[in-house]
Amino acid sequence: xxxxxxxxxxxxxxxxxxxxxxxxxxxxxxxxxxxxxxxxxxxxxxxxxxxxxxxxxxxxxxxxxxxxxxxxxxxxxxxxxxxxxxxxxxxxxxxxxxxxxxxxxxxxxxxxxxxxxxxxxxxxxxxxxxxxxxxxxxxxxxxxxxxxxxxxxxxxxxxxxxxxxxxxxxxxxxxxxxxxxxxxxxxxxxxxxxxxxxxxxxxxxxxxxxxxxxxxxxxxxxxxxxxxxxxxxxxxxxxxxxxxxxxxxxxxxxxxxxxxxxxxxxxxxxxxxxxxxxxxxxxxxxxxxxxxxxxxxxxxxxxxxxxxxxxxxxxxxxxxxxxxxxxxxxxxxxxxxxxxxxxxxxxxxxxxxxxxxxxxxxxxxxxxxxxxxxxxxxxxxxxxxxxxxxxxxxxxxxxxxxxxxxxxxxxxxxxxxxxxxxxxxxxxxxxxxxxxxxxxxxxxxxxxxxxxxxxxxxxxxxxxxxxxxxxxxxxxxxxxxxxxxxxxxxxxxxxxxxxxxxxxxxxxxxxxxxxxxxxxxxxxxxxxxxxxxxxxxxxxxxxxxxxxxxxxxxxxxxxxxxxxxxxxxxxxxxxxxxxxxxxxxxxxxxxxxxxxxxxxxxxxxxxxxxxxxxxxxxxxxxxxxxxxxxxxxxxxxxxxxxxxxxxxxxxxxxxxxxxxxxxxxxxxxxxxxxxxxxxxxxxxxxxxxxxxxxxxxxxxxxxxxxxxxxxxxxxxxxxxxxxxxxxxxxxxxxxxxxxxxxxxxxxxxxxxxxxxxxxxxxxxxxx
Numbered sequence: 052x053x054x055x056x057x058x059x060x061x062x063x064x065x066x067x068x069x070x071x072x073x074x075x076x077x078x079x080x081x082x083x084x085x086x087x088x089x090x091x092x093x094x095x096x097x098x099x100x101x102x103x104x105x106x107x108x109x110x111x112x113x114x115x116x117x118x119x120x121x122x123x124x125x126x127x128x129x130x131x132x133x134x135x136x137x138x139x140x141x142x143x144x145x146x147x148x149x150x151x152x153x154x155x156x157x158x159x160x161x162x163x164x165x166x167x168x169x170x171x172x173x174x175x176x177x178x179x180x181x182x183x184x185x186x187x188x189x190x191x192x193x194x195x196x197x198x199x200x201x202x203x204x205x206x207x208x209x210x211x212x213x214x215x216x217x218x219x220x221x222x223x224x225x226x227x228x229x230x231x232x233x234x235x236x237x238x239x240x241x242x243x244x245x246x247x248x249x250x251x252x253x254x255x256x257x258x259x260x261x262x263x264x265x266x267x268x269x270x271x272x273x274x275x276x277x278x279x280x281x282x283x284x285x286x287x288x289x290x291x292x293x294x295x296x297x298x299x300x301x302x303x304x305x306x307x308x309x310x311x312x313x314x315x316x317x318x319x320x321x322x323x324x325x326x327x328x329x330x331x332x333x334x335x336x337x338x339x340x341x342x343x344x345x346x347x348x349x350x351x352x353x354x355x356x357x358x359x360x361x362x363x364x365x366x367x368x369x370x371x372x373x374x375x376x377x378x379x380x381x382x383x384x385x386x387x388x389x390x391x392x393x394x395x396x397x398x399x400x401x402x403x404x405x406x407x408x409x410x411x412x413x414x415x416x417x418x419x420x421x422x423x424x425x426x427x428x429x430x431x432x433x434x435x436x437x438x439x440x441x442x443x444x445x446x447x448x449x450x451x452x453x454x455x456x457x458x459x460x461x462x463x464x465x466x467x468x469x470x471x472x473x474x475x476x477x478x479x480x481x482x483x484x485x486x487x488x489x490x491x492x493x494x495x496x497x498x499x500x501x502x503x504x505x506x507x508x509x510x511x512x513x514x515x516x517x518x519x520x521x522x523x524x525x526x527x528x529x530x531x532x533x534x535x536x537x538x539x540x541x542x543x544x545x546x547x548x549x550x551x552x553x554x555x556x557x558x559x560x561x562x563x564x565x566x567x568x569x570x571x572x573x574x575x576x577x578x579x580x581x582x583x584x585x586x587x588x589x590x591x592x593x594x595x596x597x598x599x600x601x602x603x604x605x606x607x608x609x610x611x612x613x614x615x616x617x618x619x620x621x622x623x624x625x626x627x628x629x630x631x632x633x634x635x636x637x638x639x640x641x642x643x644x645x646x647x648x649x650x651x652x653x654x655x656x657x658x659x660x661x662x663x664x665x666x667x668x669x670x671x672x673x674x675x676x677x678x679x680x681x682x683x684x685x686x687x688x689x690x691x692x693x694x695x696x697x698x699x700x701x702x703x704x705x706x707x708x709x710x711x712x713x714x715x716x717x718x719x720x721x722x723x724x725x726x727x728x729x730x731x732x733x734x735x736x737x738x739x740x741x742x743x744x745x746x747x748x749x750x751x752x753x754x755x756x757x758x759x760x761x762x763x764x765x766x767x768x769x770x771x772x773x774x775x776x777x778x779x780x781x782x783x784x785x786x787x788x789x790x791x792x793x794x795x796x797x798x799x800x801x802x803x804x805x806x807x808x809x810x811x812x813x814x815x816x817x818x
Contacts, residue, residue, distance in 0.1 A: 080577075080618020081798035083807045088569060089616035089794070092544065093609040096597055099539035102532040103516045103596065104129075107497040107506045110171050114499055116506065117141045117169065120532060125162025128169060129531075133504045133520060136529045141169065142178060147189055150196040155182070223265070225274035230327065232270065232277055237262035239279055241327060253325045254332060257281065267320070267348070271355040276326045276377055278349040278358045281334075286316035290754050296778040310754065311711040314722040320346045322360055324380045333380020339373065342366075344715070352377075353406045359385070361401070366720040367393045372401065372410075385430040386412055392641040393716060395630070397588055402449050403427065409479070411436070411456070413443060415634040422446070422456070424479050436481045439463060442631060444472055448502050454479040457487075457502065459494075461631060467491050468549060468562050470594055470631055471511070474525075487525030490517075493594040506531070510596035512547045512564055512608070534596070543569035544612070552658035554627060555650035559636065563592050563624025563655060565663075566611040573663075577620040578670035578801035579656060581694075582611055583686075584679035585647040587640040587717045590631040592623050613790075614674075617798055620666050622659065626651035642719045644706060645689060645729035647682040653693050670801045672696035674793060676784045677753060678703055684731045684742065684761070691739035696800045698793045700745035700784045701753055704731035708757040735764035741800040742772040745789045747780025 104118040114133035119126060128141035148161035159165065166180040177190050179199065186199040222233035222242075230241050237257035243249035257263045260283065267280040292306040311317070320343065324333040340346065340362045347361035355377055362371045372386035386401075388394050398420050400413035410425040420443050422436040437443055441462035448457045457476050462469035464486075474487040474496050488494040492509035499505065503523050510516035515534035519527045540546075548565040567577075584591045593608045608623070615621040625631075626648015628640035639646055660666040673694050675683040680702025686694035706714040707726050718726055727733045742765075746758040765772050775792055777785055784790065795806035 080575075081802045081804050081806060082618075085568070085570075085617045086794075086807055089613045092542075092569070092612050092616055095539060095542050095544060096609050096612065099536070099542065100515070100597055101535040101538070103510075103534040104508065104518060104532060107508075108168075109497070109499050110175060111500065112171075112175055114501075114504055115171075115175065116497070116499070117171075118506075119167060122162070123538075125160065126164065126167075127162060131520065131531065133499065133528070136520075138529070138531060142189060142191055143194065146194050147196060150189075150194075151182075151187070154196065154198075223268055223270065225270045225277075226272055227274040230270075230274060232268055232279075234263050234265045234268075239263045239268070239277075239323075239325060241277075251327075251330060253327075253330055254281075254323070260284070263323075264320075269349050269351060269358070271351045271358070271377060272353060273355040275328060276324060276355065278322060278324055278351065278375070280320040280346070280349070281323055282321075283319045285318040286311065288312060288315055290756075292749055292751070292755065294749055294779065298779075306749075308751070312709065313707055313711050313714045313718065313720070313726070315711055317343065317345075317365065317711075319343055322346070322349055322358075322375065324358070324375055324377065326378075333375075335373070335375060335380075335382055339371075339382060344720075357407075359403075359407070363394075363396060365715070367396065367716050370394045370396070370399075372412075374407070383430065385410060385427065386425060387430075388414060388416070390415075392634075392638045393719070395637070396716070397630070400443075400446050402446070404449070404451055404479075409433070411446075411449060411479070413446075418634045420444075420634075422458070422477075434481055436477060436479065437484075438481070440633070441469070442633075444631065447474070447496070447498065450502070455483070457498070459496075464489075464491070468511070468551070468594065469560070470562060470590055470592070470625070472594070474505075474507070485525070487521070487523075492517075495595065504528070510534070511549065512593050512596060513549055515596050545569055545571060547608075547611075550622075550624075550655075550659055552655045554654055559627070559651075561624055561626060561648075561651045561655045563622055564608075564611075565659060566608075566615045566621040566623075568615045568618060573665050575665060576667045577618065577665055578667045578672065578797075579660070580614055580619045580621050580672040580674065580797060580801070581652065581656065582614075582621060582623045582679075583647070583652070583673055583675040583682045584677075585626060585628060585640075585644075585675075585682045586678040587628055587630060587637065587644075588713070590625045590629045592625050614794065614797070617794055618802060619672075619797065620663075622656060624652055624655050626655075640717050642717075642723075642725040643729065644678075644681070644717060645685050645734075647685055649682075649686065649690055653690065656693075670695060672698075672797050672801050674698040674700075674797075676700045676702075677782065680704070680753075680758075681731060684744075687740040687742055688731060688734045688737045691737075694740060696741045696797060698743045698745065698796055700789060700793075701747065701750055701782050702731070702744070702758055702761070703753045704757050704761040705733070706730070708760070709753055732760050732764045735761060735770065736768040738765060738768070738770045738772065741796070743792065743796045744772065744774045745777070745785040745792065746775070747777050747783055747785070749779055750782045752782035 101122050102120055104120045107116050107118045109116040117130045119128055130141040131138050144161040148159045152159045165182050169178045169180050172179055176192055177188055179188050188199045189196045222231040224231050232241050239254040240252050264280050264282045270277045287309050288311055289307050290310040294304040297304050322335045342365045344363040344365040349358050349360050351358045357374045357377050359374045368390055370388040371384055374383045374385050402411040407427040410427050412423050422443055424433045424436055426433050443458055443460050445459040455478055459472050460475055461472050471493045473494055477484045490509050492511050494509045497506040505521055507521050508516050508518040515536050518532040520529045521527055545567045550565050551560045551562045554561040611621045627636050628648045630637055660668050671694050673683045673686045680699040681704055683697045683699040687697045703709040706718050746755055762774055798806045
């Protein structure tokens with residue numbers, strides 16, 4: 052058949068369109084194939100990285116430790132003897148698997164044993180482990196394997212917790228065993244243990260509204276005096292949750308609990324000294340401890356000369372350490388901290404040397420978190436122990452005999468990411484400073500009980516871990532493991548890029564990471580998605596290889612790769628207002644949580660896009676959870692010119708609705724107009740962009756009404772948005788269902804295509 056002249060253009064056009072859409076589909080983003088890779092990438096990251104142990108467990112006897120590693124053949128337990136510098140299997144995996152299979156009736160593989168933790172017992176000649184609720188013991192000499200108990204080792208039942216609380220409310224015996232102290236009619240009494248008729252009332256000013264608290268009562272070591280708090284209780288604020296779909300009944304359940312919010316009245320404690328001989332009572336002057344945020348435990352000196360406590364004034368701008376004389380009740384200020392912004396109680400560190408003759412104290416008074424040595428008698432600073440434009444992150448150990456401190460710090464080494472942790476030692480007088488780790492990496496260290504050895508596992512997000520055993524002087528004694536990620540790289544997985552750029556001031560470096568999909572093509576355009584958590588209590592960008600982010604329950608960074616696989620560039624960075632840099636860097640958050648470091652984040656992303664032109668700056672999205680949920684909504688309220696799409700889960704959308712402690716720390720006290728200024732609810736009318744809100748109805752961290760009030764405000768402002776309420780879900784990013792909705796939302800609104808159907812058989816995914 053011959054084609055007429057009019058038919059040829061029609062066939063040619065049709066063929067062109069077919070070829071065009073085939074090519075478009077092959078290079079598209081947000082496809083079924085992308086979703087399939089997204090589903091398996093986390094498993095690949097976990098199972099295809101070998102010889103990268105994460106935890107090390109020193110034995111109580113000798114210089115031995117064990118750890119668990121993933122190898123190409125499975126999981127292996129390893130035992131290291133630091134003295135002998137030997138590395139051997141912790142036990143015979145094949146023999147144990149064979150015997151467990153015979154005794155349990157299950158097919159147990161030697162390198163897929165159904166437990167992840169072992170305990171060495173009987174002078175390290177046997178190990179114990181738990182499978183289900185059964186405790187097993189394996190003899191390393193005779194190779195005998197037997198059940199020890201059918202009961203779980205640990206239980207946290209309500210009955211046990213209540214018993215514990217009851218026991219703690221019982222009379223407290225003096226160290227010499229002669230006296231019992233107890234509370235009766237809200238007052239303090241003591242009674243002789245051997246003579247029940249000898250009962251003495253020590254206080255007469257206790258009452259229902261201002262009672263003595265038995266849980267705070269502590270005897271002096273000499274049994275001649277005691278200290279206890281008189282408490283004026285604070286407010287009670289009940290919050291409620293409706294569990295719509297309980298598993299054990301048809302009708303919904305109401306759950307209620309006490310949950311204080313910013314501005315609520317707090318308990319006020321008044322430390323009191325009692326001297327048994329003469330029944331003397333000395334009360335701490337209330338003007339010294341007015342308007343308390345809290346008071347720490349009362350702690351006696353070992354020689355009973357005094358007791359100490361710490362006082363944090365509400366508003367977090369005054370923090371004192373007091374000492375109360377055990378004879379006269381005279382109060383002496385040992386340490387005084389004051390600031391015009393906030394004192395970060397999460398960085399607080401105190402160590403009393405030689406029963407308080409000296410005190411090691413952490414402070415940001417010079418603009419960076421450092422250690423200071425105080426005279427424990429006069430309260431004067433003897434010397435600054437550490438100094439410089441870097442921060443002390445954690446004190447590992449204080450050796451009083453050698454007057455030496457092991458501690459972790461970051462930001463000291465030039466040319467390195469300022470968040471990378473290194474291990475150091477320094478003498479009390481600031482001399483003898485030495486770095487015990489030096490590699491350009493994040494160092495996780497695990498000391499032996501006597502601090503003569505430590506394991507150093509170091510890595511970066513772009514550098515697989517190396518694990519070595521070191522002496523206390525930092526010298527490498529033996530290499531233990533070197534990670535192998537070839538199998539992971541063979542899947543196409545892309546190592547994240549560490550990227551830094553100047554922040555809002557054009558001077559300060561902002562550090563973050565860039566994650567690309569495994570099928571990344573630099574000739575394509577990729578929308579950008581930021582994962583945000585800007586809580587001032589920490590920094591959050593991962594620093595170790597395939598590790599969980601810092602800051603509690605927020606997703607590990609496999610999430611970033613899962614989202615990237617759908618056809619995005621995913622980024623995460625720590626802007627100003629987060630912790631672990633200078634005090635000025637941190638203070639940006641003060642009374643201003645809506646800032647969330649956005650000026651720095653936008654500058655960072657812009658700088659990255661100038662280097663990598665495949666980043667589509669016309670399509671920038673953002674997602675976050677909890678405080679990150681607040682910030683992700685804030686992106687569309689306060690910076691809609693930059694961020695176009697946001698997914699927010701479990702958000703704290705008005706800091707007046709959230710927990711008292713966290714919010715007053717950063718937003719200040721009393722509750723003032725700054726709270727409304729940072730409120731997403733108050734600013735809901737400014738919404739511009741595509742928003743998905745995800746909420747678990749059983750959120751016990753951030754009350755659900757925080758999100759529901761935002762929903763109400765958005766509706767009243769006639770704003771278009773999407774909302775997903777998940778029955779039974781707690782404080783989370785929405786679980787698997789919420790995760791799928793979040794991915795689909797970005798695919799639809801950033802890629803501009805309809806997400807593929809969810810049915811597993813269509814995606815060919817085994818969920």
